[in-house]
Amino acid sequence: MCAFDLLAIVAGNLLLEKGNNTPSSSDISADKDHCKVANNAVKNECQNDEKNMKVEVHDQGSITRSFFVSELVSQGNEQNHCSKEYLYAENDLNLGLAATVATSECAERIGSGMMVNSKSQNEIRTFAGNLDVGPSLLREFDNCKLERETKKLIKDEPHKCGKVQNGTVANMCSFEDPVVWDEKPHTLVSSGSSTKVPLRGNNNSHSSYPTNGDNVNVNSRDDDENSSGCTHPSTTKKFFRPAPRIGDRRIRKILASKYWKGAPRSNDATLSNTDGADSKPLYHKRKNYYKYQRSERLYPFKKRKHFAYGSQLDSGEGMSNEFVSDSPKKGNDEDAAGSCSKLHAGQHNSFRPRHSHVKLRIKSFKVPELFIEIPESATVGLLKRTVMEAVTTILGGGLRVGVLLQGKKIRDDHKTLQQTGICHNNQLDALGFSLEPNSSRAAPSFCPVDSPFLIDTAQPVSRYPPAPSVAHHATCAASPEPHQTNLGNLIESDHDSAPSPTAMSIEKGTTDSKALVPVPEMNIEALAVVPADLKSKRSEIVQRRIRRPFSVAEVEALVQAVEKLGTGSRWRDVKLRAFDNAKHRTYVDLKDKWKTLVHTARISPQQRRGEPVPQELLDRVLTAHAYWSHQQAKQHIKQQQQPPSLEL
């Protein structure tokens, strides 16, 4: 069950609420004409064996909350600097950006107590970490008051924003559920979703480091989440860098590949409903790409976060705070009101429905299905980490929000809510949201976004009851899982899952240690529309493994093995010796890793990226490499000299 706590956080259902703010979704009588998204108060608390992570999101509907970041910044005594940027971002309707700025600029200050590992790379994480740090810090944010001051500065230093903002602000407006955006100035829209919380893998951030390279990503991402959970920090990243829809560079590769030449970036476009801005990510430099890819995916959340003006972050108990307040608290909003309207100014025009508003309350999301296999002897802490990593892995490919109406997935992003029937009385209760893995194949260009035939009815979705029911349950299913892996806390997943929503399930541990396996779901409807040949291509793509950085521990093991066995023609032995239980590490992987290690060891530390490998290890790499290279050379010489003699 513990494991599920983490998952549960992510998991969830959507509650559609009309009219009044009553929690009950059944209240149909409410005025449907005026629908708004209720604010969610979500408090999640994840405790790790290592330390307590707290992600609390209280969206009380107070617009003021949006300034959380700013406040945070100001707290750091960098009001001028940070707030400016923040405001600027705000001006762009890009709170996320603001958060980003704050993160990069002020992270260290804010989190003075935190470990700041390194430059920009870790800043975000650090920032998030700070947020987590504690109630004490967070409480400070409670008093929001910098809006006015900061506003002045909004236009002051646009360039700063640019610096931080690699992506496009336009991205913000991408494919979110229109619903969320249907807010008018007066309407308080905040779909504070518990979703953010879960991602927080901070638990491991310190200690887990050796465990898995992924942690790095996870943490940073998580932190984002956290921060977002706390308020906006997370959001930041998202906007900061337009979310690459597709997984790794694979996407790039795919697009470039012969098979896909015909279907360029439109691919992305498909995934993201509206704006073409999404395609940008493809052009991002690879290095940055990984850094942000995960966080970026959380598009939906971030947007919501923007509107989910997190209120005070105090240490609460409940994992999910059901509290929802629809309307902003007037008291707090006094100040915020102005900024708020400004904040949303640009949005209304394009997104708000003409007549009525849809009022939604998203209590939680369904999350992709996970299978976890772990030894009974494993510790709870390990279980938690495992789950965390599993979640991270799944999310690694990015997330999309799926909208389900009466159990049917709505694919046409261009339809209005009205057209879809979401606003109608009888539909509100049937509306569901899901988090879906955002895989590259999910929406190849050849699948028109708008094509009606894609609006499938007979989807895997059926497996997943309309949001409300799925919510927080992690079901324990004992089903033999074909693709298993070893290596305790490392995640084994070789495929991004297909874009269908899934429920959570856990597989009872067997005797050996196993890892998580995101079980991909077939995108039936999509496949049905795809030409046969393309279909096969796609399936190939699906097999692509996710990138999983080597942890220091793994590097250590690799180095040790190579020192003993050597490199030449012994990768299989190395594998068996040091990574026999890590199924996801093939000898080819090890070989490749060694290759990169050697390269890394030769370049200057400044040029290195990713999780830093201790210099000591790098030294050993060079030494071992030199030694074995020499041995190999000698060997070759011998062989070249021997044959003649034999012939003679």
Add this chain to the structure above:
DNA sequence: GTTAGGG
């Protein structure tokens, strides 16, 4: 099935 290297 492995290894070695380029991508």
Add this chain to the structure above:
DNA sequence: CCCTAAC
């Protein structure tokens, strides 16, 4: 990590 040629 992927892909492939070459064992």
